[in-house]
Amino acid sequence: xxxxxxxxxxxxxxxxxxxxxxxxxxxxxxxxxxxxxxxxxxxxxxxxxxxxxxxxxxxxxxxxxxxxxxxxxxxxxxxxxxxxxxxxxxxxxxxxxxxxxxxxxxxxxxxxxxxxxxxxxxxxxxxxxxxxxxxxxxxxxxxxxxxxxxxxxxxxxxxxxxxxxxxxxxxxxxxxxxxxxxxxxxxxxxxxxxxxxxxxxxxxxxxxxxxxxxxxxxxxxxxxxxxxxxxxxxxxxxxxxxxxxxxxxxxxxxxxxxxxxxxxxxxxxxxxxxxxxxxxxxxxxxxxxxxxxxxxxxxxxxxxxxxxxxxxxxxxxxxxxxxxxxxxxxxxxxxxxxxxxxxxxxxxxxxxxxxxxxxxxxxxxxxxxxxxxxxxxxxxxxxxxxxxxxxxxxxxxxxxxxxxxxxxxxxxxxxxxxxxxxxxxxxxxxxxxxxxxxxxxxxxxxxxxxxxxxxxxxxxxxxxxxxxxxxxxxxxxxxxxxxxxxxxxxxxxxxxxxxxxxxxxxxxxxxxxxxxxxxxxxxxxxxxxxxxxxxxxxxxxxxxxxxxxxxxxxxxxxxxxxxxxxxxxxxxxxxxxxxxxxxxxxxxxxxxxxxxxxxxxxxxxxxxxxxxxxxxxxxxxxxxxxxxxxxxxxxxxxxxxxxxxxxxxxxxxxxxxxxxxxxxxxxxxxxxx
Numbered sequence: 086x087x088x089x090x091x092x093x094x095x096x097x098x099x100x101x102x103x104x105x106x107x108x109x110x111x112x113x114x115x116x117x118x119x120x121x122x123x124x125x126x127x128x129x130x131x132x133x134x135x136x137x138x139x140x141x142x143x144x145x146x147x148x149x150x151x152x153x154x155x156x157x158x159x160x161x162x163x164x165x166x167x168x169x170x171x172x173x174x175x176x177x178x179x180x181x182x183x184x185x186x187x188x189x190x191x192x193x194x195x196x197x198x199x200x201x202x203x204x205x206x207x208x209x210x211x212x213x214x215x216x217x218x219x220x221x222x223x224x225x226x227x228x229x230x231x232x233x234x235x236x237x238x239x240x241x242x243x244x245x246x247x248x249x250x251x252x253x254x255x256x257x258x259x260x261x262x263x264x265x266x267x268x269x270x271x272x273x274x275x276x277x278x279x280x281x282x283x284x285x286x287x288x289x290x291x292x293x294x295x296x297x298x299x300x301x302x303x304x305x306x307x308x309x310x311x312x313x314x315x316x317x318x319x320x321x322x323x324x325x326x327x328x329x330x331x332x333x334x335x336x337x338x339x340x341x342x343x344x345x346x347x348x349x350x351x352x353x354x355x356x357x358x359x360x361x362x363x364x365x366x367x368x369x370x371x372x373x374x375x376x377x378x379x380x381x382x383x384x385x386x387x388x389x390x391x392x393x394x395x396x397x398x399x400x401x402x403x404x405x406x407x408x409x410x411x412x413x414x415x416x417x418x419x420x421x422x423x424x425x426x427x428x429x430x431x432x433x434x435x436x437x438x439x440x441x442x443x444x445x446x447x448x449x450x451x452x453x454x455x456x457x458x459x460x461x462x463x464x465x466x467x468x469x470x471x472x473x474x475x476x477x478x479x480x481x482x483x484x485x486x487x488x489x490x491x492x493x494x495x496x497x498x499x500x501x502x503x504x505x506x507x508x509x510x511x512x513x514x515x516x517x518x519x520x521x522x523x524x525x526x527x528x529x530x531x532x533x534x535x536x537x538x539x540x541x542x543x544x545x546x547x548x549x550x551x552x553x554x555x556x557x558x559x560x561x562x563x564x565x566x567x568x569x570x571x572x573x574x575x576x577x578x579x580x581x582x583x584x585x586x587x588x589x590x591x592x593x594x595x596x597x598x599x600x601x602x603x604x605x606x607x608x609x610x611x612x613x614x615x616x617x618x619x620x621x622x623x624x625x626x627x628x629x630x631x632x633x634x635x636x637x638x639x640x641x642x643x644x645x646x647x648x649x650x651x652x653x654x655x656x657x658x659x660x661x662x663x664x665x666x667x668x669x670x671x672x673x674x675x676x677x678x679x680x681x682x683x684x685x686x687x688x689x690x691x692x693x694x695x696x697x698x699x700x701x702x703x704x705x706x707x708x709x710x711x712x713x714x715x716x717x718x719x720x721x722x723x724x725x726x727x728x729x730x731x732x733x734x735x736x737x738x739x740x741x742x743x744x745x746x747x748x749x750x751x752x753x754x755x756x757x758x
Contacts, residue, residue, distance in 0.1 A: 125581075125631040125632065125633045125640075125641055126631070126641045126674065126684070127139070127141075127641055128141075128631070129571070129583035129584070129585050129629045129630065129631050130585070131569035131570070134231070134490070134522035134534035134536055135227060135231055135536075136162075136227070136228040136565070136567075136587045136627060137225060137226065137227045137228070137232055138225070138228075138629065139223065139224070140156060140157065140223065140225075141223055145218060145222070145223075146711075146723070146725065147682070147709055147711055148727075149709075149725060149727050149751045149753055151218075151271075151278070151300065151302070151320075153216060153217075153221075153245075154175065154176050155218075156224060157176065157224055157226055159643060161629060161643040161668070161670075162178055162179050162228045162627050163176065163177070163178050163226060164176075164178075164665035164666075164668075164738070164739070164740055165177075165738065165741070166360075166741055166742070167741050167742060175189060176193060176245065177193070177242065177665060177740060178226070178228055178242035178243035178245075179241075179242050179243065179589070179623060179625065180621075180649050180664055181193060181241045181242030181243075183740075184663065187206040189203060189205070189206065191205060191206070191598070192239060192240065192241040192242045192542060192561075193240070193244070193245065194233065194236055194239075194240050194243075194244045194245070195244075196236060196246045196247065197216070197247045197249065197346070197377050197401075198249055198377070198379045198399070199246075199379065199397055199428075199430065200378075200379050200399035200426075201237065201401065201428060201453070202375070202377065202426075204405075204422070204424055205457065205545045205547040207405070207422060207465065210357065210359050210405065215322075215348050215350055215373050215375045215403070216247075216346070216348045217280075217298045217300060217348060219278070219298040220249055220250065220296055220346060221247045221249055221250065222248055222254055223247070224245065224246070225246040225247075225248075226243060226246075227240075227243050227244040227246070228242075228243040228587075228589075228627065229242075229538070229563050229565060229589055229591070230539075230563045230591075231536040231537075231563070231565065232244070233538075233540070234476050234478060234493065234518065234520070234540075235432075235476055235494075237474075238494060238496045238518060238541060238542070239540055239541060239542035240540055241591065241593060249344060250282070250326070251292065251294060251328065252285060252286055252292035252293055253284075253292050254284070255282065255284035255294075256285075259289075260286050261285075262283075262284070262286075263285075263757060264281075264282065264284070264757070264758040265282040265755065265757045266279075266280070266281055266282075266755070266756050266758075267279065267280040267281075267755040268753070268754050269751060269752065269753040269754075271749055271751045271752075272748075272749060273746050273747060273748065273749035273750075274302040274303045274304060274319065274746075274749075276300070276301070276302035276305075277300075277301045277302070278300040279298070280299075281297050282294065283296075289332075290332040290337065291329075291330070291332075292329065293327075293329045294326070294327070294328045295325075295326070295327050296326040296328075298323070298324045299322070300322045300324075301320060301321055301322075302320040304317065304319055305746045305747075305749070307744035307745065307747050308730065308736065308744070308745075308747040309735045309744075309747070310747065313743055313746065314743050316356050316364075316368075317352065317355050318353065318354075318355050320350075321350070321351050322349060322351075323348070324346070324347065324349070325346065325347055326344065326346040327344065328344035328345075329344075330342045336386065338384060338385055338386040338387060339382075339383070339384055340382070341381070342381045342383075343381075344377075344378070346376070347374070347376045347377075348374070349373065349374045350373040351371075351372050352370070352371045353370045353371075354368050354369075354370065354410045355368060355369065355370075355371060356368055356369075357369045357407070357415070357417055357418050365414070366415055366417060366418065367411060367412070367413070367415065367418055368409070368411060369407045369410055369419075370407065370410060371405065371406070372406045373403075373404070374403075374406075375402070375403045375404070376400075376402040376403075377399065377401045377402075378399065378400045378401075379398070379399045380397070380398045380399075381395060381398075383395045383396075390435065391436070392433065393434040394433045395430075395431075395432055396429075396430070397428075397429070398427075398429050399428045399429075399430075400425070400427050400428075401424070401425070401426040401427075402423070402424075402425050403423070404421070404422070404424075405423075406421045407419060415463075416462040416463045417463045417464070419463075420460040420462070420463035420465060421460070422457075423456075423457070423458040424455065424458075425455070425456040426453065426455045427454040428451065428452070428454075429451065429452045430449060430450075430452075431449055431450050431451075432447060432449025432476075433447070433448060434446065434447045435448075442481050442482070443481070443482040444481055445479070445480040445481075445482075446477065446478070446479045448476065448478075449475070449476055449477075450474070450475050450476075451473070451474040451475075451476070452473055453470075453471075453472040453473075453474070454469070454472075455470040455472075456469050456470075457469075457470075458503075459503040461550075465547065466508075466546065466549040467502070467503035467546070468500055468501055468503050468546045468549055469546075470498060470499070471498070471499045471500075471501075472496055472497060472498045473497050474494060474495065474497075475495050475496075476492070476493065476494040476495075477492070478490065478493075486525050486526040486528070486532075487523070487524070487525055488523070488525075488526070489521065489524075490521065490522045491519070492538075494517075494518045494519060494540075495515070495517050495518070496515065496518070498515065498543045498544070499511055499512070499513050500512045500513075500546055500549065500555065502549050512544070512556060514543050514558055515543075516540075516541035518539055518540045520536060520537055520538030520539060520563075521536065521537060522534060529572075530572040531568065531569070532568065532570075533567075534568070534569070535565060536563075536566075537563070537564050537565075538562070538563045538565075539561070539562050540560075540561050541561075542558055542560075542598070543558050544556070544597070553597070557595055557597065558595065559594070559595050559597055559598060560594045560595050561591060562591070563589060564590045565587060565588065565589045566587075566588050567586050567588055569583070569586070570582065570583070570584045571583040571584075578635070579634070579635035580632070580635065581632070582631075583630065584628075584630040584631075585628070585629045586626065587626070587627045587628075588624075588625070588627075589624065589625055590624045591623045591624070592621070593621040593622075594619070596617070596621060597617075599651070600618060601615060601616050601617075601651060601657070601659070601662070602615055602696065616654060616655060617653065618651055618652065618653050618654070619652050619653060619654045619656075620651070621650070621651045621661055622650050622652075622661075623649035623661060624647070624649070625646055625647035625648065626646045627643075627644070627645055628642065629643055630643075637675050637676035637677055637678075638674075638676075639672075639673075639674050639676065640671070640672065640673050641670075641671070641672040642669075642671050642672075643669075644670070645665070645667060645668045646667045647664065647667060649664040660695055662696060664695060664739075665693075665740060666690040666691050666700060666702075666738070667690070667693075668688070668689065668690045668691070669688075669689045669690075670687070670689075672684055672685070672686045681710075681711070682709075682710070682711040682713075683711075684708070684709050684710075686706070686707040687704060687705070687706055687707075688704070688705045688706075688707070689702070689704040689705075690702060690739065693739045695739070700737060700738065703736040704734075705730050705731075705734055705736065706730070706731045706732060707730070709727045709728075710725065710726050711723065711725045712724045712725075721756060721757040721758065722754075722755070722756050723753075723754075723755040725751075725752070725753040725755075726750070726751070726752050726753075727753075728748065729749045729750075730745070730746065730747055730748050730749060731748065733747045733748040734747070
């Protein structure tokens, strides 16, 4: 690591030790818990040992993101692969997730309203998420394994959980009709987006929402003024959501929520390889369509802390249809892919005490059925994966500030190949996974925590046909340790500081998802030779800090320092091929009353060399301003302007296969009627 980058990371952290964003109330020196001041851009979750970051509606709006990937790239440990475009892009967390060759490695879990989304290892076109950020009001990013057992198995990188908007978010829970219209313009690529929301609440117990979003853009230009991936075409992506909720019963203890959303993306005469690395595959017409339906029942009776029950059914249908343009060079070009995932989850949260120990126990059972259309000729075998899982997470609070949270998940998998694959047998796997976190909170706002977590990546349908891969699971063990500090009135009355530092060490064994590239022997005669990996070890430090003053001044800092090594089966070790560059993100802003918010953001990445390819260091600056009056004739109107890459810098982030966009001025107008 360059000394300049390390100095920037530590000096930025030192600054935020003088400046932070949530606070802890004090009464005679007693620590009373977290109080969100609401002055900073983002709350730092110092109240948990889990490395988790929440992005709320205000930040979603202010970031003016064109993709969900762009929305979460400010989270430490999260790195984007071509994140400015919905196709040929993806998300990595702690070095796992998106890949330039297969799109994803099944070690980052993505859920929308609890429904699991994402493709398997689709060759050079895979993506984890096709959807529009305008549909959502909250994004939660869990890094690592320790907080994942309630949601799924095989989570080595992390979990991205998205929550769609509700009608009551606009109506405020008051019966009536509300409409919200958003228009956005972007200079780079002549981008245009519109989002129309209709929220109707006929009674206090019944609400409906409809949201239609359309996003259009030409290919963008980089800092040198050159078109980025012009062969890939522009963006022409509609998305829509309908959602309803009924609350009923004594004390409104029962509720039913139903939602359905769809997103589409169409590209004509574009390279099959959406990452732009292998143009010799030829061109295709490609249409991506994803659908997600959710039905949820909840029973939460007042006065009974032992029952908070939910039963959820979800169905996700993701399709990638392709047709070769011109001569068919490879069967990949005409391969149509489809994933259907059905999930039924029954869980209950109970609050109770056993002596001096207070329990917050969430336990449940889950059934997951995943079907994949067969494209064996294109290296994508079809089949059906049936899984059963049981899980339990018990947050136990002891007197004196101790919190111990054990978690367990047991999951079985039975994969049946599609008849056309020619395979005659099914493959069964199962795994017992779990972990424990320990946290101690002192009375002065300081807390220390640590955790250990073990998970297994059960083989996906994509591994059919490879006996070695389909019969074994990848195994990951993660250790974490860290500390946090939160307090109000640190330097002056009414200010607030929050800092959280987390160190992790993850080892992945029995590796089947990756291979190491060997140097060619003699002149190139095709793809370079490869050798299987034995293990991958990644280590890092994540820093989150925030500061806010009563006069509206605030600062946010996120930093990530990481290292990783991979070892092949011959015992040769080298840098981990998916290692992200060390990064630092610092935001300084000022809120003037409740109507104005102006901020400057600096994003810096250190240089990194992987497989002989160097990604230079860079620092990019962004400016954002929001005007949202809460009274007068402009009440209900919000105007936002953002200038991304202010100095039009030319750079290409590590792991990305193409340059990042140059200067982009975004203007957004939102009106709520």
